Amino acid sequence: MSSSARPPVDFVAYLKTRRSIPAIQLAAPAPEGGTLLDMLTIAARVPDHGKLHPWRFILYRGAGAAAAGERLAALYAGRHPEAKAGHLDVERGRFTRAPLVVGVVSCVNPVHPKIPVWEQELSAGAVCLNLLHAASAFGFAGQWVSEWMCYDDEAARLLGAAAGERFAGFVHIGTPTQPPVERDRPDVPALITEYA
Ligand SMILES: Cc1cc2nc3c(=O)[nH]c(=O)nc-3n(C[C@H](O)[C@H](O)[C@H](O)COP(=O)(O)O)c2cc1C
Numbered sequence: 001m002s003s004s005a006r007p008p009v010d011f012v013a014y015l016k017t018r019r020s021i022p023a024i025q026l027a028a029p030a031p032e033g034g035t036l037l038d039m040l041t042i043a044a045r046v047p048d049h050g051k052l053h054p055w056r057f058i059l060y061r062g063a064g065a066a067a068a069g070e071r072l073a074a075l076y077a078g079r080h081p082e083a084k085a086g087h088l089d090v091e092r093g094r095f096t097r098a099p100l101v102v103g104v105v106s107c108v109n110p111v112h113p114k115i116p117v118w119e120q121e122l123s124a125g126a127v128c129l130n131l132l133h134a135a136s137a138f139g140f141a142g143q144w145v146s147e148w149m150c151y152d153d154e155a156a157r158l159l160g161a162a163a164g165e166r167f168a169g170f171v172h173i174g175t176p177t178q179p180p181v182e183r184d185r186p187d188v189p190a191l192i193t194e195y196a
Contacts, residue, residue, distance in 0.1 A: 019180035020132065021141035023097040026174030030061065030100035035138055039173075040102070043131035046123055050112065054120035055127050055168065058103035058160045065095040071158045072149065094147065098172035104128050105161050106168045124168035131171045141176040144169045 031039055040057055048054075060068050073091040077083055095101050106124035108117045128144045135142040149155040150167045161167060 020143040021176045023172035025178045026098035027177045028099040039134040042134035046126035048123045049119045050115040054108045055124040056105045060095045060101040068095040098174040100173045102171045104168045107165045128169045142173040
């Protein structure tokens with residue numbers, strides 16, 4: 001590799017120390033306008049077998065984020081009439097912990113002749129991680145969260161996913177209010193085997 005093709009050292013340092021910041025520790029400001037579009041464009045620059053871009057974005061912020069929480073709380077209350085007010089408040093607040101939540105929607109072609117659904121879903125996961133990198137690159141931070149809404153069709157519909165779509169995750173983005181704390185990491189050498 002020529003020296004000009006070598007990634008800058010601080011890129012390696014970033015990748016070695018990258019951390020998510022919990023949604024409740026993300027405050028305003030959040031990215032908006034051209035910065036947000038740049039971030040989503042970076043997020044979309046992922047490996048994508050067949051160039052299907054089997055994903056899209058839904059933004060939750062401001063009044064939209066509050067409405068999403070209200071609808072989620074109403075859905076939860078309908079299913080759990082015994083739910084305490086505190087629990088409903090948790091549901092109500094799911095999209096307003098951070099100033100911006102990006103729903104990464106996985107929209108696969110289930111009958112594609114060449115590209116398996118699994119590969120299309122993996123590409124959506126890559127979008128989520130790339131969005132975290134993009135947030136960091138612009139001085140923000142984020143957390144990739146699924147919670148129950150990623151696994152519930154009715155919740156997915158009321159959060160904007162169409163039939164056949166599901167959420168790969170909700171990437172919470174904002175300005176960190178606390179520095180990241182390192183967490184345990186796997187012993188990577190122990191995960192490596194040499195095929196013979
Ligand atoms: C698909 C997926 C779903 C996740 N869902 C949640 C979640 O619902 N709640 C949560 O606290 N963390 C969730 N996490 C974990 C966080 O995104 C994050 O990995 C964790 O806080 C560790 O931080 P790190 O990225 O700095 O290692 C999820 C991670 C992945 C990959």
